[in-house]
Amino acid sequence: MTPPRDINEALRGWRLHSLAAGHSARTITSREYTLRRLAQDVDPLTATHDDLVEWLAGLTDHRTGKPVTKSSRATYRAQVRAFYAWMHASGRREDDPAAGLPQNRIPRAHPRPLSRQEVDRLLDACSSSRAAQTRAYVLLACYEGLRVHEIAKVRGEDFHGDVLRVQGKGGLDATLPVHPKVAELAATMPQRGWWFPSPLGAKLPHVHRVSVGQAITRALDRAGIPGTPHACRHFYGTQVLAKSGGNLRVTQRAMRHADIRTTTIYTLVADEDVQHAVTSI
Template identity: 55%
Template sequence: MDDLLDDFRVYGLAAGHSQRTITAREQTIGRLARDLDLTTATQNQLTSWLAALVAADGRPLARSSRATYRAHLAAFYGWMQDTEHRTDNPAMKLPKPRVPRAVPHPVTPDEVTRILAACSDPRARMTRAYVLLAAYEGLRVHEVAKVRGEDIAHGEIRIHGKGGTDSTVPLHPSVELLASRMPARGWWFPTTAERAGHVSRVSVSQAIKRAMVRAGVNGTPHSLRHHFGTQVLRATGGDLRTTQRALRHASPATTAIYTQVADDRLRSAVNGIPM
């Protein structure tokens, strides 16, 4: 089994998958291997295995999590078949959980101000930078962790995003000021551990969450990215194409969900109906 997982990891690296994706898939397949023989597992056995999964606290697994597990199985057994480790693909017709489309839950501009105020202590200097990048450039926590001085140029920030894709977004004035105080080369947020590199996405997420708690603001670190997307949509008068570009969504359908929280014209129209 170890050799099989090693081969699957090498395949993921060759395909350019992120380390996060590779690790998540390995963990899922490793968990599966404790219950079933990977080389002989049937579709019915995989279906029963998925159905029996529960969260760490014993509660039923969320549909989104179940869908993620299914995707990991599909990737693994698709690779098994392609590389002739198996002649069939038992994951091909596994049930597909219907995942409800998420609705953004942005923090408000006032709440962003409060979160930044909660980072006024010099010891929270890095956390303040995390918040600025998430709230005013729309970076995800793993993207914040990987920012380098070389990514800032010509009034833009280059973002190393999901799936290994790079894109640029104009610098917000507050981030432009931040950049003038950060290293021009190398990681903005180097790790303090023995290994060289940048801080982890978990460290970024936890630091932002602590600042939100200090500020008395409900939400998650990703709510700062939702703030960015909502404000761009409003500032452009509902221009989905520009907002899609700013958020770096591959599909306009993903951006369209922001209209559910930022359609000021609809709100004004409804409020204007005579009583």
């Protein structure tokens, strides 16, 4: 295999490989973004192991200028490793400079769910007609546990009676029971087509996931609630766990986790809950 002439040619080949492997468009786009970010600092086609180590060590958040989180660094590392493994295996490069890149020890995630009172305040912050679309985002996140990229792609055809079909991570389809609050919302939304069409039209038929996240973040700010849009999904997860009597399998199914070990983070309890339990003895 002849080495690619430039990064664009390399990424075209990798995109085809990823499509053939069944990766989702979101995964492919994320991987391409990482390689183009790498290309801003070092030529990916000639990068050495030391170049990649230095690049990973110096990664910063574009918005804050601070070092990226451990989980973000781990994602960048995984995507770079996948690219160079493909380059080496396909004969486009004789070596694999990403082999043996330092690993991050990522601390166990701790859910930071909204409380029921905070969800009510968040919905109150979306009570005006101008915030009707944001309110719909919040309902889907809090009462169906949808991620921001899943909310962006909701269509009328996804609802079948009391069942919602969701295309989640990796393009995997799943079904969820429709919460009564979401059923009320669905009655006011289009029965066919995108619920949240994009003004960009054919270029992007539905709103971008970033727009969904930003809208929820602004609503959280208006409500005076610290947190991120994902806290809405954490609210859903902790409520399902509590209402199911601590049944991890039920919660795994509702959260659509491939690995039940991911679901176990919802069994972690806050310090104030421990204090309440002890003082109530």
